[in-house]
Structure formats: structure tokens, C-alpha cells
Amino acid sequence: MMSDDDSSRGPTSGTDRLIEILAKDAGAWHRFGTVLLKAVVIGVFAAAVVFIVLMNPRPDLEQVIQTARVLFKFIVTVPLAVAMIGLLDRIGRPAAPLGPWPWLLGGVGAILVVGVGVELAMVPSSEWAASLIGTYARYCLMFIPLIAIGPLVCFIVALRQGMPTNPGLAGAAAGVASGAIAAIFYATHCPDDSPLFVATWYTLATCIVAICGYFAGRRFL
Amino acid sequence: MTHPREQQWSVWMAAALKGDEVAYRHFLEAVTPHLRMLARRRMAAYGDDNQDHEDVVQEALLAVHLKRGTWDPRRPIGPWLSVILRNKIIDALRRRGHRVTVPIDDVIEVIADERSGTPTDGxxxxxxxxxxxxxxxxxxxxxxxxxxxxxxxxxxxxxxxxxxxxxxxxxxxxxxxxxxxxxx
Known part of the structure; x- marks a missing residue:
């Protein structure tokens, strides 16, 4: 039989007084899931505002969205954002199992690999370098982090309501989630459609946000 | 298989989250000796004197209170409490210049024959x-x-x-x- 030694409940005026105060504050509290959901809504809104101020969706989006290469950008970024937000919900709670989210992340990785493989198979090798470098790599590296700032701030604020065990990692995860949200927006503008470009520059841009998130996490969580 | 005592804690905490102050007091009073025992044991292992663990207990209680929205009533409450306490122990040790990691198993593990002295207010x-x-x-x-x-x-x-x-x-x-x- 395992049990605590309850005789240890001694005359602990400070602790007893603390319990007294805490018990009377039973009412006001925030469900962490709700806090995170609010962060997602406000973060996506902030990202949308920055996106609209800085740039526009490409004019031919409605037509090209049906092409496999453009669709691919969303098939990668949308599940990545969803998986990372799901993961943040677990990271913010002490002792919560990570659940199915790492599997979804693995799936996103697999899709990315398959997409790159198909592209390599279909595009002649002489054009690989051109597809990889694209036309606007520098914009991609600049705009994705810019759009990601809003969501990142929201996620860090939300995680402060939680209790992540490893602040740096939690911040980095928040960075990847924000980067993924930003990438969804940027993908509607970006004219570089090769999976090679997406796998290289989108990933690099998201890594930049993740590094910012890591330091924000160390500092603020 | 959850410990029956922890099931009782979960019931109290779930009621507390609905605003039941009495249940919340029961919960806090019930988990405090448990936290105190675990804290004393862990801190003693790092050679810290008796005064410190009551700080950690109070700090953990505050964290339990402020972060109670992170507990999902569908999950067992024991591991949730243990991780919060472990984080607070690490904070406390780190503040005093230790560089340590406390394995979670050590915090979860409960030793029955732990005798206790009179706790003091740090x-x-x-x-x-x-x-x-x-x-x-x-x-x-x-x-x-x-x-x-x-x-x-x-x-x-x-x-x-x-x-x-x-x-x-x-x-x-x-x-x-x-x-x-x-x-x-």
C-alpha cells in the first residue's frame, strides 16, 4: 500500500494561509484550450492584416489552385499548421501525451518528400537548379517571417497561460506553427510553384521563425 | 490504473473548476502533504536544508492554482501535479546555482515510509x-x-x-x- 504520510500536515501557517486564499479564488480561471484557440484566431487575423498590407494574392490564384504544384503548397502548409497548433496544446499542458500530432507531422514530412521526388522525376535535371532557386527566394525569406510575427506573439502569450516544461522548445514549436500559418498566406502570393522551391525556401523561412520562437520562449516562457 | 486517492483528487478538482470552493479547499489540503513529501525527498537528495521545500510546496500550489486550466479532466491528475512540482523543484535548485535535471520517475514514485519533520515556513x-x-x-x-x-x-x-x-x-x-x- 503506497500512501503519503499525512502526519506531515503540521502547523504551516504560511501554506495554510495560501490554501485559504487559493480556495476562495476557485471561480476565475481560463481553460488552456480556449486560450490557445483565441491565440489562433487573433494570430491568423494579424497574419492576414500584415499580408494584405504588404502584398496581394496572385491574380491568377483561382485558376492555378487547381494545378498540382500550387495545390501541393497548401497540402504541405495547412496540415503543418494544424499539427503544430495541436502540438502546442499538448506542449503547454504538464504531463499531457502528445497524441496523434507527431504522426500528422510525419505525414507532412512524407508528403514533402514525395512531392520533391515527383518533381525531380518529372523535371529534367538541367532545370533543377532553376526551379530550386526560383525567382523570389529572397522575398520568401523576408515575408514569411514578417507575416509570422503576429501569430508568434499570440502563441507565446497563450503559452504563458500554460506551463511548458521546456520553454525553448515550446517557443520553437510556436515559431514553426506561426511560420506554417504565414506560409499558407505567402503561398497565395508566391509565383514559385516548384516543390523544390517550397521544400527549400519555405522550410528555411520557417526555421528562421522557429529560431526567433526559441529565443522568445527562453525569454518569456 | 489510477490510485483511488488520485481519483478523489480529480473529482474535487473537477468540481473546483466549476466554482466549488469547498471541493477546491479539500483538493488543496489533500495534495499539499503529498507535494510536501515529494519535495522534501527530492530536495534532500540534492543536499538542500529543510527550510527550502516548504517554499517549493507553496510555489507549486500557486502554479497548480494559476495553471489549473491546463489540466484536462479526462486525464489523471497525479502526473499533472508531479510535473508541476518537478518544474518548481528545478526552478528552486537552479536559483541556488545547481545545474540539475530531476528525472520525472523520481517525482512520481512514492515512498510509503517517508517520515516527516515539522515543516517550516521558508x-x-x-x-x-x-x-x-x-x-x-x-x-x-x-x-x-x-x-x-x-x-x-x-x-x-x-x-x-x-x-x-x-x-x-x-x-x-x-x-x-x-x-x-x-x-x-
């Missing part, structure tokens, strides 16, 4: 209260020392009940921040 709560704003001090004093309810305190201080709750909540957060800052 950090006097009334001394810490001096750093709070005057209104917060009035509220904390009214509720803790004089034993008034939130509603009575609101009437006495001519505030709305909600304003008292908000101010109390802020006061608790400041107390938690003071612990984190390690003002000793």
Missing part, C-alpha cells in the same frame, strides 16, 4: 505581501487573515465581486512572480 507570506499593491494587500489580508469570503470582502472594500476576484488573481500572480524572481 518564506513568510506576510513579508511577501508587503510587495503587493495596497488594494491587493487589503484583499489578501481580508480573505486569508480575517477569513472573509470574496463576496464579503467586496462589500467591505466597496468593490464589485468580480473586481475583487481580478485583483486577487493579480495578487497571486505577483506572488508567483516573486517566487520566480527568488527574492530571498
Amino acid at each position: 518564506q513568510d507570506i506576510s513579508r511577501m505581501m508587503e510587495t503587493l499593491k495596497p488594494v491587493q494587500q487589503d484583499i489578501v489580508r481580508s480573505i486569508s487573515l480575517e477569513g472573509f469570503s470574496v463576496r464579503d470582502t467586496a462589500v467591505r472594500l466597496c468593490m464589485t465581486e468580480n473586481a475583487v476576484r481580478v485583483a486577487l488573481h493579480r495578487a497571486l500572480r505577483s506572488l508567483a512572480a516573486i517566487y520566480r524572481g527568488g527574492t530571498r
Whole structure:
């Protein structure tokens, strides 16, 4: 039989007084899931505002969205954002199992690999370098982090309501989630459609946000 | 298979989250000896004197309170408490210059024959209260020392009940921040 030694409940005026105060504050509290959901809504809104101020969706989006290469950008970024937000919900709670989210992340990785493989198979090798470098790599590296700032701030604020065990990692995860949200927006503008470009520059841009998130996490969580 | 004692804690906490102050008090009073025992055992392993673990217990209770929204009522409460306590132990040890990681198994594991001395207050709560704003001090004093309810305190201080709750909540957060800052 395992049990605590309850005789240890001694005359602990400070602790007893603390319990007294805490018990009377039973009412006001925030469900962490709700806090995170609010962060997602406000973060996506902030990202949308920055996106609209800085740039526009490409004019031919409605037509090209049906092409496999453009669709691919969303098939990668949308599940990545969803998986990372799901993961943040677990990271913010002490002792919560990570659940199915790492599997979804693995799936996103697999899709990315398959997409790159198909592209390599279909595009002649002489054009690989051109597809990889694209036309606007520098914009991609600049705009994705810019759009990601809003969501990142929201996620860090939300995680402060939680209790992540490893602040740096939690911040980095928040960075990847924000980067993924930003990438969804940027993908509607970006004219570089090769999976090679997406796998290289989108990933690099998201890594930049993740590094910012890591330091924000160390500092603020 | 969850320990029956932990199932009781979960029931109390679930009721507390619906605003049941009595259940919440039962919960806090029940988990405190458990936290104290675990804290004493872990801290002793790192050669810390007897005074410190009561700080950690109070800090963990504050964290349990402020972060209770992170507990999912569908999950067992024991591991949740253990991780919170472990984080607070690591904070406390780190503040004193240790570089340590406490394996979670050590915190979860419960030893039955742990004898306990008389716990003491490491950090006097009334001394810490001096750093709070005057209104917060009035509220904390009214509720803790004089034993008034939130509603009575609101009437006495001519505030709305909600304003008292908000101010109390802020006061608790400041107390938690003071612990984190390690003002000793």
C-alpha cells in the first residue's frame, strides 16, 4: 500500500494561509484550450492584416489552385499548421501525451518528400537548379517571417497561460506553427510553384521563425 | 490504473473548476502533504536544508492554482501535479546555482515510509505581501487573515465581486512572480 504520510500536515501557517486564499479564488480561471484557440484566431487575423498590407494574392490564384504544384503548397502548409497548433496544446499542458500530432507531422514530412521526388522525376535535371532557386527566394525569406510575427506573439502569450516544461522548445514549436500559418498566406502570393522551391525556401523561412520562437520562449516562457 | 486517492483528487478538482470552493479547499489540503513529501525527498537528495521545500510546496500550489486550466479532466491528475512540482523543484535548485535535471520517475514514485519533520515556513507570506499593491494587500489580508469570503470582502472594500476576484488573481500572480524572481 503506497500512501503519503499525512502526519506531515503540521502547523504551516504560511501554506495554510495560501490554501485559504487559493480556495476562495476557485471561480476565475481560463481553460488552456480556449486560450490557445483565441491565440489562433487573433494570430491568423494579424497574419492576414500584415499580408494584405504588404502584398496581394496572385491574380491568377483561382485558376492555378487547381494545378498540382500550387495545390501541393497548401497540402504541405495547412496540415503543418494544424499539427503544430495541436502540438502546442499538448506542449503547454504538464504531463499531457502528445497524441496523434507527431504522426500528422510525419505525414507532412512524407508528403514533402514525395512531392520533391515527383518533381525531380518529372523535371529534367538541367532545370533543377532553376526551379530550386526560383525567382523570389529572397522575398520568401523576408515575408514569411514578417507575416509570422503576429501569430508568434499570440502563441507565446497563450503559452504563458500554460506551463511548458521546456520553454525553448515550446517557443520553437510556436515559431514553426506561426511560420506554417504565414506560409499558407505567402503561398497565395508566391509565383514559385516548384516543390523544390517550397521544400527549400519555405522550410528555411520557417526555421528562421522557429529560431526567433526559441529565443522568445527562453525569454518569456 | 489510477490510485483511488488520485481519483478523489480529480473529482474535487473537477468540481473546483466549476466554482466549488469547498471541493477546491479539500483538493488543496489533500495534495499539499503529498507535494510536501515529494519535495522534501527530492530536495534532500540534492543536499538542500529543510527550510527550502516548504517554499517549493507553496510555489507549486500557486502554479497548480494559476495553471489549473491546463489540466484536462479526462486525464489523471497525479502526473499533472508531479510535473508541476518537478518544474518548481528545478526552478528552486537552479536559483541556488545547481545545474540539475530531476528525472520525472523520481517525482512520481512514492515512498510509503517517508517520515516527516515539522515543516517550516521558508518564506513568510506576510513579508511577501508587503510587495503587493495596497488594494491587493487589503484583499489578501481580508480573505486569508480575517477569513472573509470574496463576496464579503467586496462589500467591505466597496468593490464589485468580480473586481475583487481580478485583483486577487493579480495578487497571486505577483506572488508567483516573486517566487520566480527568488527574492530571498
